[in-house]
Each structure stands twice: as structure tokens, then as C-alpha cells.
Amino acid sequence: MQAKTMRLILGDQLNLQHSWYKNIDKNIVYVMFEMRQETDYVTHHVQKIIAFFSAMRAFAQELEDMGHRVIYLKLDDENNTQSLTENLDLLTKKHSIQAFEYLHPDEYRLKQQLDGYCQDLNIDSKAFDSEHFLIAFSDIAKYFKKNTSMVMESFYRKVRKQFKVLMDKDEPIGGQWNYDKENRKKLPKGHVPVSPKIFKKDVTGFKKLLEKHKVKTFGEVDPDNFIWPTTRAESLEIFQYFLEECLENFGSYQDALTQEYWSVYHSRISFSLNTKMLSPLEVIKQAQAYWEKNQDKISLAQIEGFIRQVLGWREFMRGLYWINMPKYAEMNHFNHQRDLPKYFWTAETKMNCIKQSVSQSLEYAYAHHIQRLMVTGNFMLLAGIHPDAADAWYLGIYIDALEWVEMPNTRGMSQYADGGLVASKPYISSANYINKMGDYCSNCSYDPKKRTGDKACPFNSLYWNFLEKKSELRKNMRIRYSYSTWDRYTDEQKQAIIQQAESYLDNIEQL
Numbered sequence: 001m002q003a004k005t006m007r008l009i010l011g012d013q014l015n016l017q018h019s020w021y022k023n024i025d026k027n028i029v030y031v032m033f034e035m036r037q038e039t040d041y042v043t044h045h046v047q048k049i050i051a052f053f054s055a056m057r058a059f060a061q062e063l064e065d066m067g068h069r070v071i072y073l074k075l076d077d078e079n080n081t082q083s084l085t086e087n088l089d090l091l092t093k094k095h096s097i098q099a100f101e102y103l104h105p106d107e108y109r110l111k112q113q114l115d116g117y118c119q120d121l122n123i124d125s126k127a128f129d130s131e132h133f134l135i136a137f138s139d140i141a142k143y144f145k146k147n148t149s150m151v152m153e154s155f156y157r158k159v160r161k162q163f164k165v166l167m168d169k170d171e172p173i174g175g176q177w178n179y180d181k182e183n184r185k186k187l188p189k190g191h192v193p194v195s196p197k198i199f200k201k202d203v204t205g206f207k208k209l210l211e212k213h214k215v216k217t218f219g220e221v222d223p224d225n226f227i228w229p230t231t232r233a234e235s236l237e238i239f240q241y242f243l244e245e246c247l248e249n250f251g252s253y254q255d256a257l258t259q260e261y262w263s264v265y266h267s268r269i270s271f272s273l274n275t276k277m278l279s280p281l282e283v284i285k286q287a288q289a290y291w292e293k294n295q296d297k298i299s300l301a302q303i304e305g306f307i308r309q310v311l312g313w314r315e316f317m318r319g320l321y322w323i324n325m326p327k328y329a330e331m332n333h334f335n336h337q338r339d340l341p342k343y344f345w346t347a348e349t350k351m352n353c354i355k356q357s358v359s360q361s362l363e364y365a366y367a368h369h370i371q372r373l374m375v376t377g378n379f380m381l382l383a384g385i386h387p388d389a390a391d392a393w394y395l396g397i398y399i400d401a402l403e404w405v406e407m408p409n410t411r412g413m414s415q416y417a418d419g420g421l422v423a424s425k426p427y428i429s430s431a432n433y434i435n436k437m438g439d440y441c442s443n444c445s446y447d448p449k450k451r452t453g454d455k456a457c458p459f460n461s462l463y464w465n466f467l468e469k470k471s472e473l474r475k476n477m478r479i480r481y482s483y484s485t486w487d488r489y490t491d492e493q494k495q496a497i498i499q500q501a502e503s504y505l506d507n508i509e510q511l
């Protein structure tokens, strides 16, 4: 029997709970494609592509097991044109399709492509909400204003009230909205965190497929022991592990930096969330329910810290992305132009914090938020790296990287290239912060206490140089304190620091 309607499922739309799948209708065929269009738009970490393909195949199988009709084109399928719209055209003709339906893509480039495609179609077409985010796609403009600085905290309080999360009627449980101040500890000496929950799956076939088709990737993979969850069942498993083993320490150590452990108490559910194998609301509700039953061991600060990330930051970033695209992708507030040094792909640098954060990212396609923000991102901003280069690196390297969340985090929060739409100040620091939060500095060739001279930590002179050169920031109340410290240096000291920074920047590849 010919299908009448063709429904497209993109690689990050693996939401088994979507209302599309409630009823089995043989007039509907679901289509999914592994495509060069998607493997090649930026150079990805090898684990990222394998995780997506593996999760997509598992999802297609689950749909088939439920009784749905599915056409799945693997990368090496002879009918695969490697282009989204050409594949759609081909299947429309082949199966005499009469209507085309799709879920709103979360990335601007895909939305443009599909909206454009539908305009020229001579069959009916319709877009549906992905039923994933708390804020429906059509409601984004009710919460966010174009080109306007927004405060995450206000948004967070509003949605907490709206979705009744950690609320006691109209007041936050515990009387306080935010426990961030309690969540800034480094790991105590000798502290051994729980071992990370990993999956040991054989992905040799995927690795060979990418090699055979010469898909350009970077990073490492152990094909006999692939660690990431790629099904909903595995996603639920890693989340449950987080609740049982990590949540009680999540908030306290979420900012801690350690070179001993690549994973500490973070949830590592971002890939599962961003592919929609997990829903944010189920994660929030289950985490709250787990905390309610285990308040003897899990403090309010831990659960609030976790919920703020998923309910607050994640939805906030998505809203800002959509309201400001496509202009957002071109913003370069400081007009930074420098290329990213080669050690971002090799980890061969004397700066131990960068070395550790990059080498762990190459090995696992993962780094936690503070490694991304206050180590690699901090360095990129202080060194004046072009935001396009920063975006391409973060979009390629992390397992969870999709433009709607990567870009506002990178271009906005980390690089301040949007002039403050996301962040109320640039997230920069000298070695002081990195040294305070972990053990990178005590194993480094550079001296975190020195600003100039032999072995002076590059973060120090680059930090003061940045503030000196961006004097417009003097008006920003949140960093006035740093300027008052800088202003206490003598002209001679200032000159030596600036000279040190300029010499480091001239020799950036040698750092």
C-alpha cells in the first residue's frame, strides 16, 4: 500500500513520546537519513557522529517495533543523495507522497532549508512542534525580546512559577530562588568521586563506515567501548545513576576543576536531552520527586542547582537563540579576528588547564560547563579569538553540540560577542580563579601567581590587557571592582603587563 503522508524525523528529534507516534497509521511513512550534509557542515568529533547515527538507528528500530512504517537511509545506502531536500524529493516521487510533514527544527539552518523547501512544494506541507521544550516554539516571542539583554534569573523565576517547580504556592521552596553561592566548592584533597556511568558498546561498524566514506572527523574513540547512551532506555539509566549517585554532590562541586577525573558529579545527560531521548520536563519532575523522597541526603541547594540548569539556562539559551537569529550568528562585538591556536586540536600546550580540558574533550567529547566557560572559553576571549572560530570548535567537539544551545553559550555567554544579550558581563578571569577551583595550576609549567617575567601565567597578563583594551567595560557595574584593582597598579607595572600580554599574543602558538 502506498503511503500518503511522509513525515521527516531529524537526527535530534528522537522523541518517542511525541503525539505523532500514538496511533499506528499505515498511510504515514516516517523517513530518517544519515547524510553528508550533516556530517560535513562543521568538522565533528568522531564520537558525536557515531552517537547520532547509533541513536537514530535505534530510534528507527523502536518505531518499526511499535508497528510504524519507516524508511531509513544509511550513509552508504545507494539511494542516499546525502542531501536532505534531494532525499525528500526522491522519496516523494518514488512513493507518490501526497503530503509532507516535519517537526520544527531547532537549528536555524535546517529551518531555513525546510521552510524554503516547503514553499516550492506542490503537495501539502505542515510543521509541528517538537513537543520537547517547556516553552512551545510558537510562544518564544512571549518570553524573549529581539536584540534586548535578558536576565536569566527573571526568566527562571517566571517558568518555575508557571510549571510549579520547587514551589510552595507562589513562593520558592526554602524561601530562596537561587543557591548558586553554595555551589562553588573545589574538590577536597583526596576526595574520590563516584565512577562515571558509561556504556561499553561496540561501534566498530560505525567507525569503519566513517572511514570508508572519508568523513572528516577529529578526536578519539574506543570502538569496542563506546561510552555514551544512544537509546531512551540507556538515557533513563544514566539519569537514574545521576539521581542515585551524583545529585547529592552535584551543586557543591559543579564548578570544581580536576585533572584526575574527567567526570565528577555532572549528569552527562546533555546528549540524551538534545536528541530528545529524554524530555526536560520529565527530568525536572523526576529529579524533584527523587529529592523530595531523599531530603535527608540531598540538600535543596543541590536540586535547585540542577533544576536551574535544565529549566533555566537550557530554555533561556534556546529562546535567545531563536529570537535573535540570524543576526546572532554574525555578532562580533569586540571585532576579534585571531585564529584558534593549533593546540585546541592537539592539546599540546604548556598551559596545563588548556591541555587537560582539551585532551579530555578529545578523548571523551565532553567537558563540564566551567571547563568550557572558564578555561577554554576564557582563554579564547582573552586572546581575541574570532567568535566564528570559537563557535566552530565548540560545535564540533562536544557530544551535545547543536547550534541552538552551543551558539548562545559560546558567542553569547562565553565570548560576549553579542555585546551582553546573554551575559551581564564578560566571563573572564586571571589564573586566580582557575587556581582556586582546582589542581590544574599546581601541575603547570607556568606560575599562577606571576603576571610578568619568566613562567608568568598567560591568563594573568592577558586578563589585565583585556580590561585595559576594552575600556568601555569600565561602565559595567559587575566588573568595576577589577578596574579599581588595575587602577592601583603603577604605570610601569601596567606597561610591563601589557608588554607581557602582547608578547604572548605574538607567540600564541608557542604557549
Ligand SMILES: Cc1cc2nc3c(=O)[nH]c(=O)nc-3n(C[C@H](O)[C@H](O)[C@H](O)COP(=O)(O)OP(=O)(O)OC[C@H]3O[C@@H](n4cnc5c(N)ncnc54)[C@H](O)[C@@H]3O)c2cc1C
Residues within 6 Å of the ligand: 254, 265, 266, 267, 268, 269, 270, 271, 273, 274, 306, 309, 310, 313, 314, 315, 317, 367, 368, 369, 370, 372, 373, 377, 394, 395, 398, 400, 401, 402, 405, 406, 407, 409, 410, 413, 414
Ligand atoms: C562555550 C560553551 C559551549 C557550550 N555548548 C553546549 C552545547 O553545545 N550543548 C549543550 O547542551 N550545552 C552546551 N553548553 C552548556 C553546558 O556546558 C553543557 O550543557 C553541560 O556541560 C553538559 O553536561 P552535563 O549534561 O553533564 O550537564 P550538567 O552540568 O549535569 O547540567 C544538566 C543539564 O543542564 C543543561 N545545561 C546546563 N548548563 C547549561 C547551559 N549553560 N546552557 C544550556 N543548557 C545547560 C544541560 O542540558 C545539561 O545536560 C556550553 C557551555 C559553554 C560555556
Ligand code: SF4
Residues within 6 Å of the ligand: 350, 351, 352, 353, 354, 430, 431, 434, 435, 440, 441, 442, 444, 445, 446, 447, 448, 457, 458, 459
Ligand atoms: S598557571 Fe595559568 S596556564 Fe597554568 S594551569 Fe594555571 S591558569 Fe592555566
